[in-house]
Amino acid sequence: MVGAATALGLAQLGLSVSVIESIEPKAFDDNQPLDVRVSAISAASEKLLNRLGAWDGVFKKRHAVYRGLETWELDGFITQFHCEQIHEDHLGHIVENRVIQLGLWEQLEQMDNVEILYPEIVTQFEYQQGSFQQVKVSLESGKQCIANLLIGCDGANSSVRQWAGIGITGWDYQQACMLINIETQTPQQDVTWQQFTPNGPRSLLPLPDNHASLVWYDSPQTIAKLMQFNPVQLAEQIRAHFPERLDPNFIVLDKGSFPLTRRHANQYYADNVVILGDAAHTINPLAGQGVNLGFKDVDALLSVVAEALGENQIWYQNSVLAEYQNQRYKDNLLMQTGMDMFYKTFSNNLMPIKAIRNLALKVANIDSPIKQKVLKYALGF
Template sequence: MRDMLVVGGGYVGLSAAVAVKQSAPHLQVEVIEAAPEHVWQKDERASAIIAAASRMLEVLGVWGEILPEAQPINRMIVTDSRTSDPVRPVFLTFDGEVDEGRPFAHMVPNVAMVRALRGACEQLGIPIRHGLSATGFQTRSTRNEVTLSDGGTIDTRLLVACDGVRSRLRDMAGIKTVSWNYGQSGIVTTVEHERPHEGVAEEHFLPSGPFAILPLTGNRSSLVWTERTAEAEQLVASDDLVFEEELQRRFGHKLGQITVAGSRKAFPLGLTLARAFVAPRFVLAGDAAHGIHPISGQGLNLGFKDVAALAETVVEADRLGLDIGALDVLERYQSWRRFDTFRMGVTTDVLNRLFSNDMTPVRIARDIGLGIVERLPRLKSYFISEAAGITGEDGPRLLAGSAI
C-alpha cells in the first residue's frame, strides 16, 4: 500500500513527490512515468520560473543545483506593433527585484530542473518507475486500486494525476473540463545572437499573437513564437533559410545576427480548465488541472503553486491523524487552487484575444492602457508581485520560502 502515488514524472509530479516526502518521511510515495527512462534528457526547452516557485525549489533543496544554469530576468519589455513596422515603440517595462538578490523570474533549462528533482527523489528514497501508465483505477473506502499498463496493480491512499493536459486519469475520474482551441500554435526554439541580452526579456505583441524573447545563459535566447496554426506548421516544416528570415523579421536586429541553435517544434494552444480538482482519493495537479495560453509565462508556475498547496494539505492532514485521501481533506487543496487557476485562465484568454487583434480602435485602446500602467509605479509594482507569485501571507508556506 502506497500513501501517495504520483502519475507523471515531469516537473510537477516530481516536485509534488519531493515536497510531501521531505516533510513527512514516513509516508510511502512513488512516481510512475509512461516515458522511457532517459527521454527527459532530450528536452531542449527552457521555462520561466517565478520568484515564488524558486523559493519553493530552494526549500526542497534543489534550487542550488539549478541556479548555475539559470538566467535571471532583470527586465521585461512589452511592445505592440505589426511585423512590418520599422520601429517598435516600448509601451511598458518591468524591472527590479522582488527580494534582495532575487529577480521576479529566472529562465531555467528543463533538463536542469528535472535532473535536480530526480536527484532529490533518489536521496529521499522515492521510487520512479518508467514505462508504466495507469490504465484504470477503482476507488475503495480506504484506497484507490490502480491498474498499470504492465498488468500489475498498486494500492494507494491518494492518487495524484500529473499526466498532462490530455489527462486520461482525469477522464477516468469523470471530471469534465471547460476547453477551447485558439487556432494558434506556439513555435518553441532556441537561438544564438551576436550581442548580449543583459537579462532582458521582450514580449512583442503582433497581430498573429505574442512573440516572446526570453534570455538564457550566454548569448542565447529561448523563443515562444505564436502564429496561427497553419502558418506555424508551414514555418516549422520550412528550410532553415526561410525559417531564420521570418524569425529575424520578428526578432529584430537589436542583438545582431541570429541563428537557430536548437530544434523547432510547434504546440497547439488552447484553454483547458478542469471543473473540479479533486475526487475521493484523487487529485489533479499541473496541466492535468489547467492548460493556459503561454502569453503570461505562468503555465508551469501554476503547477508549482498546485504542488505547494497539495503538499501542505497532505502533510498537515497527516500530522493531525486525518486520512490524506478523504474528500473533505482534499477540498482544502481545491479551494486554495481553483479560483487562482480560473482567474489566470480568464486573464490569459482575455489578453490573447485583446492583443492578437489588428483592429485600429482595439490597438489604440490597449496601447493607452499599457501607457497608463507604465506611468503608475504602484500599479506596476502590483503587477510585478502578481507575476512573481508574491501574493501575501495566506498562500502556501513553500511559496513564501518556508518549510511546511
C-alpha cells in the same frame, strides 16, 4: 515537473510514495544541446524548489536569470518591469524543463520512502474495497500499486482525470506556438521581451551564454509551414518578422511547436483522487505562467496535507482535498481569464482599440503601487 515536486514534498512529510514514469530522465551533460522546452521559473516557484531541496541541483546545471520584462506593440508605447521596482535581485530564471525534472529526480532518488517505477505504462485504474477504499493501479509490466490517494500530474490529456470522471471546460485559441532555440554572436541581456503583432506575439527568452529561446505565435497553418523550413530558411523568416532589436547574427539550433488551448477541470478532486498542473488547467502561455501555476498547486496541496497530518486527520479525505481546491481554483481561473482578456484585446486590430491599448501600455509603464502589485502577483507573491 509538477508530479515530481508533489511526490518529493509528500515524501518529505513522511508519506510513502510511488512515482510512475513512462521514461527515465537522461543524465545531464554540459555538452548536450539546449532543450527547446523551457519554462520561466518565477521567484515563488524558485522558493518552492529551494524548500524541496531541488533548486541547487537545477542551479548548478543550466539556467539564465532575467531581471526585466518588456512588452509593447508600437514603438514608443512600452511597459517595462524590473526587479528593482519590487526590491528583488531578480524576477526569475529561464530553465530547460528537463533540467528542472532532473533536479527533482535527484532528490527523489535519495528518499527511502519513494518507489520510482520506470519505464512503466498504466493499463488500468480501479477502486479496491476493503476496510476502507483505495485505488489500485495496474501497470503494463504486471506490477500493481495500491494507494490511498492517486495523484494525477499526467498532463492536459490526463488519464487520471478521465478515469475519475472529472469533466473539463475549454476551447482552442485557433493559434499555435513555435519555440526556436538560437545561438547569437553576443550573450543575451537579462531581459525577456514580447512584441504584439496582428498575427500574434513575438517573444525572446534569454538562455545561457550566447543562446536565446524565441517564441512565435501565429495561425496553425503558418506555424505548420514554418516547421517545414530548414534552419537557414527559418532564420530568414525570423529576421523578417521579429523586432529589429533581435540581433540578426544568429543561427537556428532547434525548434518545436504546439497548439494553444484552454482547459479547466470542473473540479480538482474525486474520491481518493486529486489532480494538479496541466491535468487540472492549461493556460494561454502569453505570460509564461503555466508551470508556475502548477507549482502553486503543489505548494497548496502540500500545505493542506501537512496541516491534516499535524491534526491527526485522514490526510487524503475529501475535506482536505476540497481545501486544496478552494485555495487554487479561483486563482487559476483568474489567471486564465486575465490571459484571455489580454489575448483578445491584442487580437483586435480596430484602430480605436489599438490606440487605447497602446496608451494603456504607456500608462502602465509609470511606476505606481498598482504596477508593483501586478508584478508581485505575476511572480507568485
